[in-house]
Amino acid sequence: MNTALHLAEPYRLLLFLVGTLAFVGFNAAYLVWLERKGAGRFQRRAGPTEVGYAGLLQPVADAIKLLSKQLIVPPGTDATLFRLAPMLVMAPALMCFVAMPFSDALAARPLNLGLVMVFAFGSIHVLAIMLGGWASRNKFAIISAARVVSQNVAYEIPMLLVVITLLMITGTTDLNEIVRQQGGGFWHWNILRLTANPLMPVTFVVFYICMLAETNRAPFDMAEAESELVAGAFTEYGGMGFGLFFMGEYANIVIGCSLATVLFFGGWQSPIGVWPGLFWFLLKLYLLIFSVIWVRWTFPRTQFYGLLNLSWKILIPLSLFVLVLSSVLLKFL
Amino acid sequence: MMPQTERSAADGPQETFVLNLGPQHPATHGVLRVKLTMDGEYITRAEPVPGYIHRMHEKMGENRTWAQFLPNTSRIDYLSAMTYTHAYVAAVERAARIEVPLRAEYIRVITSELNRLSSHLVWFGAFLLDLGGFTPLLYAFDDREKILDLLEGLTGSRLTYCYYRIGGVCNDVDEAFVQGTRDFVAQMRPRFGMYRDLVTDNVILRKRLEGIGPISAELCRRYGATGPVIRGAGVPYDVRKVEPYSVYGQFDFEIPVFPEGDCMARYRVRMEEMAQSLRIIEQAIDRLPAGPVMAPSVPRVLKPPPGDCCFAVEAARGRFAVRIVSDGKEIPYRVKLRTPSFSNLSLFEEASRGMLLPDALALMGSLDLVIPDIDR
Numbered sequence: 001m002n003t004a005l006h007l008a009e010p011y012r013l014l015l016f017l018v019g020t021l022a023f024v025g026f027n028a029a030y031l032v033w034l035e036r037k038g039a040g041r042f043q044r045r046a047g048p049t050e051v052g053y054a055g056l057l058q059p060v061a062d063a064i065k066l067l068s069k070q071l072i073v074p075p076g077t078d079a080t081l082f083r084l085a086p087m088l089v090m091a092p093a094l095m096c097f098v099a100m101p102f103s104d105a106l107a108a109r110p111l112n113l114g115l116v117m118v119f120a121f122g123s124i125h126v127l128a129i130m131l132g133g134w135a136s137r138n139k140f141a142i143i144s145a146a147r148v149v150s151q152n153v154a155y156e157i158p159m160l161l162v163v164i165t166l167l168m169i170t171g172t173t174d175l176n177e178i179v180r181q182q183g184g185g186f187w188h189w190n191i192l193r194l195t196a197n198p199l200m201p202v203t204f205v206v207f208y209i210c211m212l213a214e215t216n217r218a219p220f221d222m223a224e225a226e227s228e229l230v231a232g233a234f235t236e237y238g239g240m241g242f243g244l245f246f247m248g249e250y251a252n253i254v255i256g257c258s259l260a261t262v263l264f265f266g267g268w269q270s271p272i273g274v275w276p277g278l279f280w281f282l283l284k285l286y287l288l289i290f291s292v293i294w295v296r297w298t299f300p301r302t303q304f305y306g307l308l309n310l311s312w313k314i315l316i317p318l319s320l321f322v323l324v325l326s327s328v329l330l331k332f333l
Numbered sequence: 334m335m336p337q338t339e340r341s342a343a344d345g346p347q348e349t350f351v352l353n354l355g356p357q358h359p360a361t362h363g364v365l366r367v368k369l370t371m372d373g374e375y376i377t378r379a380e381p382v383p384g385y386i387h388r389m390h391e392k393m394g395e396n397r398t399w400a401q402f403l404p405n406t407s408r409i410d411y412l413s414a415m416t417y418t419h420a421y422v423a424a425v426e427r428a429a430r431i432e433v434p435l436r437a438e439y440i441r442v443i444t445s446e447l448n449r450l451s452s453h454l455v456w457f458g459a460f461l462l463d464l465g466g467f468t469p470l471l472y473a474f475d476d477r478e479k480i481l482d483l484l485e486g487l488t489g490s491r492l493t494y495c496y497y498r499i500g501g502v503c504n505d506v507d508e509a510f511v512q513g514t515r516d517f518v519a520q521m522r523p524r525f526g527m528y529r530d531l532v533t534d535n536v537i538l539r540k541r542l543e544g545i546g547p548i549s550a551e552l553c554r555r556y557g558a559t560g561p562v563i564r565g566a567g568v569p570y571d572v573r574k575v576e577p578y579s580v581y582g583q584f585d586f587e588i589p590v591f592p593e594g595d596c597m598a599r600y601r602v603r604m605e606e607m608a609q610s611l612r613i614i615e616q617a618i619d620r621l622p623a624g625p626v627m628a629p630s631v632p633r634v635l636k637p638p639p640g641d642c643c644f645a646v647e648a649a650r651g652r653f654a655v656r657i658v659s660d661g662k663e664i665p666y667r668v669k670l671r672t673p674s675f676s677n678l679s680l681f682e683e684a685s686r687g688m689l690l691p692d693a694l695a696l697m698g699s700l701d702l703v704i705p706d707i708d709r
Contacts, residue, residue: 043471139352143374143690218465219537227360227463228691301465303541303691304374 016108020097027254028247029059035293042297069239077236078135085132086241089248092124096255101176103268103277114175115163118259122214125252126152129216129223132245133233144232147222147304151213154311159210161319162203165326166263169196179267186271191264195333197326204264206319211256213307215249218296220307227301257288349377356385360463360694363704367681367697369690376693379685381678387708394668399425399635400499402668406655407493409672410706412455413649415441415448418497421668423578424644424655425499426628428637436624437501438580443514443617444484444496445646446610450521451480452649453603453610456701460600461532463698464541469532476524483513499635500628506621514618518611525608533604542597546696548684549594556683557676560651561606562700565599567592572647584616596699603701636663650674650701674706 033048033055040047048055073079099114101107111117126148133145169190170178182189191204213220224232231237234245261267261284268277302310355366364385370378390409394402406421407414419441426433454477458470481491487510488496488503496502532538553563563570571588573581589605591598637659645654651673658667677700685693 039467043468044475045471139350139371146373221465225465225691227465228694230359297468299466299535300461300538300541301691302537304689306537306540 024251028250031250033059038293039297066240066243071239074236076137081131081135085128086244088128090244092121093248093251095121099175100258102281110176112174115173129233136236138235140229141233141235144223144229151222154308155210155213158206158315158319161323162207165323175262179262182266183269189266199322203322206315215252215256219299219302257285260288261285365704374690376685376688379682383707386705390709391668394665398663404495407495410703411492412452412703413448414494415445416646416648420644420646420653420655422497422499424642424657427644428642428659431500431628433501434625435622437626439617439621440502440506443614446613447480449649450607450610451477453607460698463694479517500631501626505626518615545596545692547594552680556680558680560673561599561602562677564590565602566594572645572652584613586612596695599699634663672706674702678702678707
């Protein structure tokens with residue numbers, strides 16, 4: 001399968017390990033830059049301009065600042081859990097990239113249970129934020145931790161229902177295989193497979209909303225609702241502890257958007273049949289990420305019960321309907 | 334949508350905790366502390382603790398001359414400094430029986446209304462920030478910047494103006510200001526359409542504001558709440574209409590009133606009010622009379638005759654009244670300041686009972702509190 005890289009297995013894995021770490025680190029740093037630049041443009045200002053050309057070295061300066069700060073563990077906190085939480089937010093995010101097919105041959109470990117693995121590790125992130133909030137012994141952080149759990153439980157359900165719908169259509173959990181099925185022009189992409197299920201675009205919208213909620217992004221940023229909860233679960237974190245939560249957020253956005261690309265937009269498949277797969281994968285990925293940033297700087301935050309109502313009263317019935325519809329179609333067509 | 338919080342004693346002991354909102358908190362926009370007794374995310378009791386930036390303005394009024402107190406007034410509510418200075422100078426003028434030239438009154442109306450606009454624009458941005466929307470703030474401040482530039486050209490300061498003087502205003506408007514104001518009015522009008530399309534009609538915003546934080550007219554009356562808060566509860570109380578001061582009686586404008594009493598009503602009142610301010614400014618600029626801007630016979634050492642005098646204006650946040658007592662000396666005997674934010678905050682405790690924390694913060698944002706205005 002991995003014909004592009006003729007390396008012995010240990011070296012190949014090492015290369016992928018370094019590559020994944022670099023990819024996640026680079027993305028976390030430069031998505032912050034992109035976010036700040038994007039926010040600047042949406043708000044008719046320039047964003048970072050001082051450090052480097054167009055502020056391109058700003059993430060480096062930020063990283064140095066965060067790394068040089070003292071790690072404060074406030075008195076009264078559960079020191080072990082307090083230190084563990086930032087690691088727990090980052091490590092599973094890295095694991096998710098193991099099965100992610102960046103192109104035809106570029107995947108660290110093509111697993112036939114890839115999709116299941118991504119979701120399994122993707123869910124740990126919630127526990128990490130809850131742990132951080134709980135260990136902080138801060139009232140704002142505890143409120144935030146409680147919110148994160150109920151929010152993620154509520155949104156995991158419609159997301160998985162949507163994914164089950166897709167699985168019924170694709171018949172495999174191998175991410176690379178899912179992409180391969182969508183080859184041959186953009187009308188074969190899952191989002192446009194209206195013959196399998198006429199509600200496919202709706203399915204994508206449900207997935208997208210759930211992804212925003214799962215990654216705690218605006219307008220669903222209940223965990224870090226800074227005008228209500230100061231900094232939510234991260235209130236007591238400083239320096240790189242906070243930095244890791246921050247990186248974890250962006251890493252999760254990258255995972256969510258990669259997954260959306262793979263499941264709905266044909267992954268590394270070219271829509272017109274030219275240029276390498278990696279280029280198309282990254283292009284689709286960053287377009288989706290840009291839309292996530294766009295949403296954040298456009299909408300105000302939802303109310304918490306509004307968020308839960310949206311999930312339980314609209315998204316779950318809708319995704320259940322889609323599920324039933326596509327199973328009926330699969331059965332009788 | 335209102336959550337159920339009234340529980341009977343049969344439910345067993347309730348676990349509540351105290352949450353200190355402030356004095357440093359992003360949503361209080363200043364050093365206000367609110368002691369919240371919370372049941373989960375529901376507020377069972379919210380006790381505002383003002384006084385963190387109490388600066389004794391009233392006491393300071395008692396140990397400086399009538400004119401020397403003038404700069405203090407613009408530092409009480411720093412966002413609508415013009416209207417506050419207006420109330421004080423007008424009160425002294427009333428006490429000392431000084432006649433203000435018509436041109437000065439017109440200039441006062443124009444600058445006060447510009448200041449009201451800039452104050453409401455800050456509120457608009459900050460309120461949306463409270464609700465988690467960052468971008469409107471920058472657009473509002475962009476518009477506000479034009480007002481600040483205009484007022485800076487005229488008065489020399491951008492925020493804490495000391496432009497009105499006892500007997501008039503300190504310098505005349507020039508052609509640049511008049512033209513700049515006309516241009517601003519023309520530029521500002523279409524912006525309201527944009528704000529309506531992008532912000533007011535946003536479904537998330539409407540969900541967050543409609544039906545949230547209802548304040549009845551009765552509650553407003555009990556606590557003495559004024560301004561957009563009482564007009565958002567359906568009471569057409571605006572000092573500019575009910576006891577017209579200066580030359581407000583000569584202009585054609587409406588008092589926007591929304592009867593719902595929720596956060597959305599207060600939001601709409603302020604948005605409408607900005608459009609009405611533009612109308613007033615336009616009319617005042619068109620009809621600006623010629624003449625002096627300072628009364629001819631203001632004594633250098635002011636000694637108003639003994640007596641008691643009160644003057645109220647409609648500031649951006651409600652009724653601001655100055656009551657001065659003179660014993661015939663060059664220093665006031667008493668300066669009493671009735672500030673709108675204090676009364677508007679007072680109803681928060683009763684209005685926020687049983688609300689969720691984010692809703693209560695939306696309610697607080699819709700009251701448009703300026704903390705120095707509460708503490709004085």
